Amino acid sequence: MKETIDHATLQTFEESFGADKKNRVAMHATLANGILESCKTVEAVVENRHSFSITIEAGDITDQKKSGRCWMFAALNVMRLEVMEKLNLKNMELSQAYPLFWDKLEKSNHFLENIIETLDEPLEGRVVSYLLKDPLGDGGQWDMFSNLIRKYGVVPKEMMPESKASSETKTMDKLLTLKLRQFACALREGNKEGKSLENLRALKETQLTSIYDMLCISIGISPKKFTYETRDKDGKFIRISDITPQDFYRDYVSMDLDHYVSLINAPTDDKPYGKTYTVQYLGNVRGGKPVCYLNLPIEELKKAAIAQMQDGKAVWFGSDVGQSSDGKSGMMALNTYDLEGLFSTSFLMDKAQRLDYGESLMTHAMVLTGVNLDDSGKPNRWRVENSWGDEHGEKGFFVMSDDWFNEFTYQIVVDIKYLNEEQRALLKQKPIVLKPWDPMGSLAL
Known part of the structure; x- marks a missing residue:
């Protein structure tokens, strides 16, 4: 040609x-x-039924609406199960607006500190351009959520309900981003004028006051203490009086966050298995624990997830939800659509190639609440609790085929006790620092 x-x-x-x-x-x-409706397969529906040999009772389906808070919703959906068990509740929700407030404030501080750290970097360079691209988007990671909980605790949803801005974050995020870019400009200009680091941080405090005010106006004032009242499954009235969010977490969730670890599956040449990784500039809470992953073969992620669910505990996980999936029916399977048959061409890339060439990365966090094991004890489909409301999937629950898990699941979070001795030893390594734009630095939305 x-x-x-x-x-x-x-x-x-x-x-x-x-x-x-x-x-x-x-x-x-x-x-x-349309393309997808023209090549839906019956085989995927038959193979991926909503029946599972291991099922964990979950609360009512939640809805993140027009926000990118799946990582918060998924984590809180795991944590509320502990509250429900301790208080004998049929259902309850932990406030998703509460951690959103603190995440936006902490991300603002984190961003401005990153700007201060990179004052000598060129404005047009890749690092500063990357930092300015999305200073405080909705997305996040498990370790970022853990840092929020350690510092601020949790509150029942009644104590800080949703606002219009928390359910539909686009306008709030746009205005906060505008302010942060304005503040970044002021910090860099101040540095050019010869202002000291002490003076720049004093300026940063004034800037954060403005961010705090905007968050209060948009989301509401976060409670310092509250009284929680409800009735349990048996109709017994419960009142928990004058408790702080931190104490509520300690007494009624009481998950030891230091025991929970992130396992990833990134089969690329630059990330050998058995190593730990972190990502430069990724985070929200300054002074908190940095994001850290242990990279393992996919079968080891499955074993840990199954072990935790066999003990009746749900599992937070991150995947690329838009790949080969039908959000309406809640089907995630490699044969959901016969695109190769429709277009008479193959779409051949393996998991490593998709990561290397920007075709796939973690985009969404959900909760594993069940798995079906065949006669030999091998998983063939997984039950997934999503946060898109009960009109998606089977009343909000999705089903994921095991081969889809292999290709598009990138991260799970489990209690360290479900790892073997060798895996625990690997966690003691000093993490390899990945570039800020590495696909493992992607945030779940």
């Missing part, structure tokens, strides 16, 4: 397309129904 597409080449393309009658059938179906 020549360097350019000429008319003769176009004629060849057209003749090749018309020579195969299946192309015209596929075209008519797709024009009428």
